Amino acid sequence: MLLERLQDVIVAPATPGGRSALAIVRVSGPKTLRMCDQIFKGRKRLIGARGHQLLNGFIVEGEEIVDEALAAVYRAPHSYTTEDTVEFSLHGNPLIVERVTDLLIGIGARLARPGEFTERAFLHGRLDVTQAEAVLATIEARTLKGIKAALAQLRGDLAKELEGLSDRVRWLLTLLQAQLEFPEEDIQEESLEPMLEELIADTKRLERAFRRGRSQRKGLAVMILGRPNVGKSTLFNALLGEERSIVTPVPGTTRDLVTGTLRLPTGQVRLFDGAGIGIAESLPDQCAVRRAIGAVNRADFLLVILDATSGFVPADAELLKLLRKKPGMIVWNKTDAVKEVPSLENVSGEPIGISALKRKNLSPLLDRLKEEASSQGETFFANRFQEERLEHLAVHLRSALDAQYLDMRAKELREALADVTGTDRSALDQRILEEIFSRFCVGK
Ligand SMILES: Nc1nc2c(ncn2[C@@H]2O[C@H](COP(=O)(O)OP(=O)(O)OP(=O)(O)O)[C@@H](O)[C@H]2O)c(=O)[nH]1
Numbered sequence: 001m002l003l004e005r006l007q008d009v010i011v012a013p014a015t016p017g018g019r020s021a022l023a024i025v026r027v028s029g030p031k032t033l034r035m036c037d038q039i040f041k042g043r044k045r046l047i048g049a050r051g052h053q054l055l056n057g058f059i060v061e062g063e064e065i066v067d068e069a070l071a072a073v074y075r076a077p078h079s080y081t082t083e084d085t086v087e088f089s090l091h092g093n094p095l096i097v098e099r100v101t102d103l104l105i106g107i108g109a110r111l112a113r114p115g116e117f118t119e120r121a122f123l124h125g126r127l128d129v130t131q132a133e134a135v136l137a138t139i140e141a142r143t144l145k146g147i148k149a150a151l152a153q154l155r156g157d158l159a160k161e162l163e164g165l166s167d168r169v170r171w172l173l174t175l176l177q178a179q180l181e182f183p184e185e186d187i188q189e190e191s192l193e194p195m196l197e198e199l200i201a202d203t204k205r206l207e208r209a210f211r212r213g214r215s216q217r218k219g220l221a222v223m224i225l226g227r228p229n230v231g232k233s234t235l236f237n238a239l240l241g242e243e244r245s246i247v248t249p250v251p252g253t254t255r256d257l258v259t260g261t262l263r264l265p266t267g268q269v270r271l272f273d274g275a276g277i278g279i280a281e282s283l284p285d286q287c288a289v290r291r292a293i294g295a296v297n298r299a300d301f302l303l304v305i306l307d308a309t310s311g312f313v314p315a316d317a318e319l320l321k322l323l324r325k326k327p328g329m330i331v332w333n334k335t336d337a338v339k340e341v342p343s344l345e346n347v348s349g350e351p352i353g354i355s356a357l358k359r360k361n362l363s364p365l366l367d368r369l370k371e372e373a374s375s376q377g378e379t380f381f382a383n384r385f386q387e388e389r390l391e392h393l394a395v396h397l398r399s400a401l402d403a404q405y406l407d408m409r410a411k412e413l414r415e416a417l418a419d420v421t422g423t424d425r426s427a428l429d430q431r432i433l434e435e436i437f438s439r440f441c442v443g444k
């Protein structure tokens with residue numbers, strides 16, 4: 001079924017709808033050149049063109065000229081899809097783009113599904129699934145760092161990482177097998193343990209890189225949290241520079257999750273303001289708190305707001321605990337209303353004092369967000385399935401390390417190997433493919 005589809009010539013606009021200087025219509029598949037020759041008249045026929053050649057001419061329907069166009073010819077296998085491909089550069093009028101697309105459909109081409117060009121590159125083996133993911137990430141990334149990381153992944157860096165991991169699991173399994181079969185040989189069992197530990201550490205490192213990828217693709221998700229009335233919404237509005245969230249002196253003002261986008265030089269931050277987390281008596285309050293906690297769980301970075309006028313209260317301790325699991329910073333708000341900023345002991349990182357109301361001392365906070373948005377370190381863009389597999393891998397490696405008997409250890413390692421090799425193309429089923437490629441835009 002999949003391979004049958006590869007026989008079709010597919011066509012789609014590769015540039016967004018709307019008016020622009022130029023627009024591109026992409027055509028790919030086995031009979032592309034012959035088909036395009038039927039609608040393109042230049043000095044030379046496309047079928048006789050070399051690969052990577054540009055020809056100018058006219059798109060025609062019978063005798064009528066539809067547009068003046070430039071045809072870029074790519075011959076198999078040297079094209080994005082590895083098939084014969086033509087990209088028509090047209091004048092950027094949606095009516096022209098639609099007409100050219102329709103003309104090709106009229107003579108037998110099929111409108112491409114989202115991501116189908118990239119899917120073909122994948123099916124023909126030019127890209128692996130990690131690279132297909134990287135193509136998507138290059139288009140979607142909301143930070144400059146994200147684009148850079150996506151391009152590195154496109155060169156195959158993640159595929160190499162995963163291959164490295166599977167080689168190491170396989171090698172451990174071989175050593176273990178040798179111990180099981182030739183117990184009299186002196187293969188030190190202990191020597192496996194440091195290798196396993198190192199492998200676990202590398203899996204964790206990759207998990208962190210996946211997490212970074214997620215935030216760089218969508219923009220850093222920052223949740224403002226604190227007890228009711230500490231000034232979360234005031235800060236949210238101050239950071240965005242507009243009155244987005246309702247502020248009143250009454251605790252429990254914010255109920256729905258309010259979001260806004262902050263554009264920093266290093267990338268985009270998605271800012272979230274929600275209900276104050278504290279005692280919720282009414283049902284609406286409970287729902288609001290649940291919603292805020294959901295946002296805390298999904299966030300990449302937390303701004304924990306404390307009220308300088310009340311000082312530290314026991315309920316704040318619960319909020320600070322969240323910083324053990326996620327990066328974030330502690331902010332004393334309302335410092336304009338106190339003589340001295342309260343002190344905090346036993347917390348990591350220096351809390352900062354601000355006044356959201358007077359917009360005082362917001363720059364260290366913005367600097368920190370800027371730094372987080374550019375987040376240093378390795379980044380990979382993984383899909384849900386790859387993330388899950390890596391999580392399972394870590395679990396099996398950990399169980400292998402803890403296993404008391406060699407055969408149990410071998411069993412866990414075999415499962416670990418299945419997890420890590422599961423990310424290659426042979427084991428991918430249709431469901432995974434569809435999920436990945438459906439997130440692409442048409443024409444890519
Ligand atoms: N003095 C002073 N008052 C502030 C400051 N920030 C906020 N407030 C006041 O504190 C009250 C509550 O502010 P909000 O921003 O609504 O607080 P919140 O944390 O969003 O409250 P809930 O949505 O109810 O959880 C308002 O009267 C604000 O004007 C500040 O920096 N200094």
Ligand SMILES: [Mg+2]
Pocket residue numbers: 232233234245246247253254274
């Ligand atoms: Mg509020």
